[in-house]
Amino acid sequence: MSERMAGKRVLLTGGVANIGLAIVEAFIAEGAIVSVVDIDVKKGADLEGRFGGKVKFLQADISKEEEIRESIAKAATWMNGIDTLCLNAGIQLSGKAETFSTADWDRVFAINVRANFVFVRESLNFLRQGGRSSVVMMSSLAGKRGAPGLTAYSSSKAAVIGLATTLALELAPEGIRVNAVCPGWIDTPFNQPAINFMGGREKQEAAAKAIIPLGRQASANEVAPLFVYLASDESSYVTAQAINVDGGVYN
Numbered sequence: 001m002s003e004r005m006a007g008k009r010v011l012l013t014g015g016v017a018n019i020g021l022a023i024v025e026a027f028i029a030e031g032a033i034v035s036v037v038d039i040d041v042k043k044g045a046d047l048e049g050r051f052g053g054k055v056k057f058l059q060a061d062i063s064k065e066e067e068i069r070e071s072i073a074k075a076a077t078w079m080n081g082i083d084t085l086c087l088n089a090g091i092q093l094s095g096k097a098e099t100f101s102t103a104d105w106d107r108v109f110a111i112n113v114r115a116n117f118v119f120v121r122e123s124l125n126f127l128r129q130g131g132r133s134s135v136v137m138m139s140s141l142a143g144k145r146g147a148p149g150l151t152a153y154s155s156s157k158a159a160v161i162g163l164a165t166t167l168a169l170e171l172a173p174e175g176i177r178v179n180a181v182c183p184g185w186i187d188t189p190f191n192q193p194a195i196n197f198m199g200g201r202e203k204q205e206a207a208a209k210a211i212i213p214l215g216r217q218a219s220a221n222e223v224a225p226l227f228v229y230l231a232s233d234e235s236s237y238v239t240a241q242a243i244n245v246d247g248g249v250y251n
Contacts, residue, residue, distance in 0.1 A: 004232040006031035009079035009130075011072065013062060013119065014089030016043035018188040019138070022220035023088060023227045028054050030228055035075035035082075037062065038089070062089055062115040063107065072122050082126040084231045087116045088138040090156075094149045094196065105152045112156035113163065120167060120178075127176050135171075136230045137164045139180040141246045157182075161242045168240035177239035179230045184246025187217040213248035 010027055014020040015036035027034050028051055035056045038044055044057030056078045060067040076082050090112045093104050116137055120127075127133040142150055143157030161180050168178035185208045208217050223245050229235050230243075244250050 003031035004228060004234060008032040008083050008231065009081050010034045010084040010086055010231065011037065011075045011079075011082050011119075011123070012086040012088060013037045013115070014138075015086075016040050016047055016057075019183070019186060019220040019223050020088045021047075022224040023086060024051075024055065026221075026224040026228050027086075027231070030232070032084075032231075033079055035071075035079060037071045037075070062119075063110040065118055068115060068118045069122050072119070072126070076126050081129060082123055083130040083133050085119055085123055085127070085133075085135040086227060086231060087119055087135070088227075089115065090138060092150070092153045094153070095151075096149060097151045100151060108152040108156050109159070112153070113159045116160060117163060124171075124176075128174060131175065132233055132236060133176045134231045134235070135164070135167070135176065135178040136227050137178070137180045139164070139182045139242055141182050141184040141244060141250055143180075143182060144242070144244075144250055164242065165240045172239060177230075177235070179235075179239060180242040181223065181226055181230070182242050182244045182246065182250075183218070183223050184244070184249050185212060185217040186220060186223060186245075188220055211249055212246070213251075216247070218245065218247060 005027055010032050012034055015024045016038045024034055033054050035058055037058045037060050039061055041059055048055055048057045058071045058074050060071040062068055093108055137160050139160040140157040142154040143161050146154035164178050164180040209215055
């Protein structure tokens with residue numbers, strides 16, 4: 001590997017499984033050290049054991065502001081600063097709008113949107129010290145093109161795009177870049193709620209194949225390299241973007 005992330009200190013949310021795990025693997029391979037904030041203690045311990053001193057696991061419920069602040073402080077202490085925020089954590093809940101509860105709506109927005117805002121706000125002092133800092137937020141193609149049964153999820157991911165592009169303009173004078181990544185159909189367990197709503201795996205695969213010009217879903221490893229690019233200095237002139245990784249669906 002080229003070690004494009006050599007010396008970079010990354011705080012990553014949602015890094016113990018699915019696309020998040022692939023991002024951790026890509027960052028480590030490129031020379032970064034990573035503080036992973038997640039709620040799954042068992043998987044977090046396994047991650048630390050796998051990567052040794054290159055990864056620090058920090059348990060937190062990111063729907064709670066105090067736990068976000070604590071995780072940022074611990075990450076900054078362990079890494080002696082923070083250069084990159086990679087805000088990947090999210091939840092997906094499906095259901096028809098007429099039966100979807102307000103409590104579930106609030107939970108989706110607390111995890112997918114509000115937590116991202118709080119992480120950026122509470123990390124700004126560290127990002128400012130980093131020099132050429134980067135924030136990368138996980139949005140979704142669903143944030144640009146909604147789908148039945150995903151009212152809350154699609155709305156939250158649209159909000160992430162708005163948050164990322166607005167913060168990018170606000171923070172640009174300080175040299176802090178902010179971008180969003182918008183995956184389409186990625187073959188991970190994260191999409192199970194949507195698969196269930198569509199009537200099962202077979203129907204979902206048929207629908208995906210019909211709408212994706214490349215004719216297939218992607219793997220998590222096909223999304224992670226974009227996070228490396230946006231976090232690295234290679235993308236030093238890229239900000240306020242919401243970049244699709246969707247096999248050509250949105251064009």
